[in-house]
Amino acid sequence: MKELEKVKNISIASTLFILAVIIGLLTYKRPKNTFALNTKTALEKITSDSFFVPLVNVNNQNYKLIDVRSSYEFDKGHLDTAINISTPEILKEANLEIFKSLKKAGKTVVLYGNNPEEVNTTLLILYQLGYNNVKLLKAEISYLQNRLITKNSDIEKSEKDIAEFIKESTKNADSSSVIQIVTPPKKVITVKQKKKKTAEGGC
Amino acid sequence: MTKKQTAKFLNFRYKILALILVVLAGGLVLLPKYQKNEGIKPEQLLANTISLERYISTDQMAHKLISQDPSFILVDVRDENSYNSYTLPNAINIPLKKLLDDESKAYLNQNQFDVVFFSNDHYYADQAWILCNRLGFKNLRVLKGGLNHWFKTIINPPKPTEDMPEEAYSLYDTRKAASMFFGVVYPDQVQSNEVETPKIAPKKIITVKKKKKVAEGGC
Amino acid sequence: MGPLIPNNLIPLEWNSIIAILIGIVFGFVLEASGFSSSRKLAGVFYGYDFAVLKVFFTAAVVSVIGLYYMDYLGYLDITQLYVHPTYLWGAIIGGAIMGVGFVAGGFCPGTSLCAVAIGKLDAWVYVGGILLGIFMFSELFNFIEPIYDGYFLGNITLMDTFSWNPYWFIFIFSIIAIVAFAFSDFVQKKIKKVFY
Numbered sequence: 001m002k003e004l005e006k007v008k009n010i011s012i013a014s015t016l017f018i019l020a021v022i023i024g025l026l027t028y029k030r031p032k033n034t035f036a037l038n039t040k041t042a043l044e045k046i047t048s049d050s051f052f053v054p055l056v057n058v059n060n061q062n063y064k065l066i067d068v069r070s071s072y073e074f075d076k077g078h079l080d081t082a083i084n085i086s087t088p089e090i091l092k093e094a095n096l097e098i099f100k101s102l103k104k105a106g107k108t109v110v111l112y113g114n115n116p117e118e119v120n121t122t123l124l125i126l127y128q129l130g131y132n133n134v135k136l137l138k139a140e141i142s143y144l145q146n147r148l149i150t151k152n153s154d155i156e157k158s159e160k161d162i163a164e165f166i167k168e169s170t171k172n173a174d175s176s177s178v179i180q181i182v183t184p185p186k187k188v189i190t191v192k193q194k195k196k197k198t199a200e201g202g203c
Numbered sequence: 204m205t206k207k208q209t210a211k212f213l214n215f216r217y218k219i220l221a222l223i224l225v226v227l228a229g230g231l232v233l234l235p236k237y238q239k240n241e242g243i244k245p246e247q248l249l250a251n252t253i254s255l256e257r258y259i260s261t262d263q264m265a266h267k268l269i270s271q272d273p274s275f276i277l278v279d280v281r282d283e284n285s286y287n288s289y290t291l292p293n294a295i296n297i298p299l300k301k302l303l304d305d306e307s308k309a310y311l312n313q314n315q316f317d318v319v320f321f322s323n324d325h326y327y328a329d330q331a332w333i334l335c336n337r338l339g340f341k342n343l344r345v346l347k348g349g350l351n352h353w354f355k356t357i358i359n360p361p362k363p364t365e366d367m368p369e370e371a372y373s374l375y376d377t378r379k380a381a382s383m384f385f386g387v388v389y390p391d392q393v394q395s396n397e398v399e400t401p402k403i404a405p406k407k408i409i410t411v412k413k414k415k416k417v418a419e420g421g422c
Numbered sequence: 423m424g425p426l427i428p429n430n431l432i433p434l435e436w437n438s439i440i441a442i443l444i445g446i447v448f449g450f451v452l453e454a455s456g457f458s459s460s461r462k463l464a465g466v467f468y469g470y471d472f473a474v475l476k477v478f479f480t481a482a483v484v485s486v487i488g489l490y491y492m493d494y495l496g497y498l499d500i501t502q503l504y505v506h507p508t509y510l511w512g513a514i515i516g517g518a519i520m521g522v523g524f525v526a527g528g529f530c531p532g533t534s535l536c537a538v539a540i541g542k543l544d545a546w547v548y549v550g551g552i553l554l555g556i557f558m559f560s561e562l563f564n565f566i567e568p569i570y571d572g573y574f575l576g577n578i579t580l581m582d583t584f585s586w587n588p589y590w591f592i593f594i595f596s597i598i599a600i601v602a603f604a605f606s607d608f609v610q611k612k613i614k615k616v617f618y
Binding site for chain 2: 031032033034035038039040042043046047087088090091116117120121122124125128129155156157158159160161162163165166169170172
Binding site for chain 2: 483484487490491494589592593595597599600603
């Protein structure tokens with residue numbers, strides 16, 4: 001029975017251990033929303049898929065328009081069939097229910113806002129949460145005499161060749177004087193590689 | 204009596220422990236697997252997204268570039284061709300597709316510099332920002348309006364009309380001076396026959412220390 | 423120190439202090455469980471005491487199961503854990519040398535220091551041997567370096583190399599552990615008891 005005399009230490013240790021496990025389980029809360037895509041696949045999808053719905057297709061029966069602007073702006077004027085879920089509220093339970101049911105029904109959710117850039121981040125959060133039926137309306141919204149005007153908007157189109165413009169400006173100037181264009185020096189950014197070797201240990 | 208029973212029970216204690224072990228290990232196999240959340244929580248990401256703190260205006264950017272502020276790295280997320288044709292001074296090119304490569308991460312995931320993303324507009328830059336923000340990288344900024352806005356405000360600033368307030372004129376002067384710094388030449392500049400060439404700054408060598416990701420240890 | 427220092431939750435300067443505290447606790451547990459006795463340690467090779475095998479196997483199984491449960495519940499991220507780099511031949515040769523030293527001396531480097539602390543003379547000799555070995559290794563380092571740095575396979579695990587399912591691996595591993603415990607008990611019963 002010598003072994004049983006040691007039971008005291010062991011039982012103290014195991015009680016503490018079980019206590020730690022119980023505390024861990026009690027404090028455990030399952031996160032309400034989790035990303036369905038990890039960042040690598042999200043990046044792949046973002047760079048390969050197209051999220052844009054051109055303005056002409058807006059009346060497609062399969063599309064559900066969602067206005068991500070604030071409710072104040074929504075009341076001021078919105079597209080006919082749209083409903084309002086402003087960006088800060090997309091993760092509310094009721095709104096997520098809407099997205100879920102739309103996904104189930106096989107409908108495409110088309111988000112729009114003042115401009116595509118404003119909707120971009122909203123769309124990406126929803127997309128990373130696994131709602132792969134969200135799209136973005138390629139439109140800009142403005143008001144003319146209190147009437148809502150939509151305009152097709154190009155995304156990430158380079159509006160002007162800046163290098164060309166700078167060259168042009170030198171040409172336009174009087175070429176008799178010598179003009180020296182100095183581009184700022186190149187900043188060399190080097191990355192230190194992490195040392196692979198580590199402290200070794202053994203017991 | 205109870206003592207006897209406990210003694211009897213304790214005879215089996217190792218078997219019971221072994222059984223618990225197998226049950227726990229088997230539980231791991233049987234537990235339903237789910238896609239784990241990578242990076243910060245969606246709620247946090249949404250809060251970060253709503254805040255417009257990340258945007259840096261083209262005027263601020265121009266000021267930083269002219270004063271040769273060493274505290275940031277410009278990251279051009281457009282493709283290589285656009286990068287080669289025109290980019291901001293000292294920008295490095297990380298096309299969006301290569302954003303999460305290991306060598307890109309060394310630039311993005313560090314505490315030394317602010318990282319300023321830019322593209323033609325801020326659409327792609329925002330995409331880069333949201334992914335990096337989700338991974339918890341720090342000090343990320345986005346150039347508001349991107350290169351298009353850069354062109355409109357800095358490279359080719361609109362001349363104020365006469366009915367505009369004085370501030371518009373001083374802003375125009377600042378922007379015009381800035382555009383000269385970035386290489387634009389104005390006809391009136393040449394008439395005076397004194398062309399101010401921008402100063403050449405000494406070559407800067409900046410090392411980015413890779414953030415330590417894992418703890419090192421031994422037994 | 424775990425996830426706390428790399429994430430700047432506590433400053434780097436605390437590293438040494440935490441190391442000392444953990445070291446003291448580790449040494450205490452080693453001594454309390456009788457691991458500062460070379461007879462107990464060597465017993466695993468002669469078959470009269472399998473405490474070493476049981477302790478290390480149990481530690482490994484319990485911690486791997488615990489870690490994977492914590493990973494499952496989201497308390498930690500298993501991919502962020504430190505994985506010791508593998509230098510294949512360095513590990514094989516070093517392991518063989520360490521094994522020989524283990525049987526011959528009756529200590530492993532950690533427990534030898536424990537035994538020094540309780541004043542065992544043979545442990546003093548053993549630690550002296552370790553220091554001599556370190557000295558010789560440093561002197562011969564240029565000669566040994568190709569093996570020491572070579573055959574680098576990266577920070578890999580069995581799951582990466584053979585692309586096994588970690589959960590099944592843990593299950594099979596714990597069954598192997600239990601079989602090993604039962605077998606060691608069986609062997610222990612067959613072999614004449616040694617009192618020490």
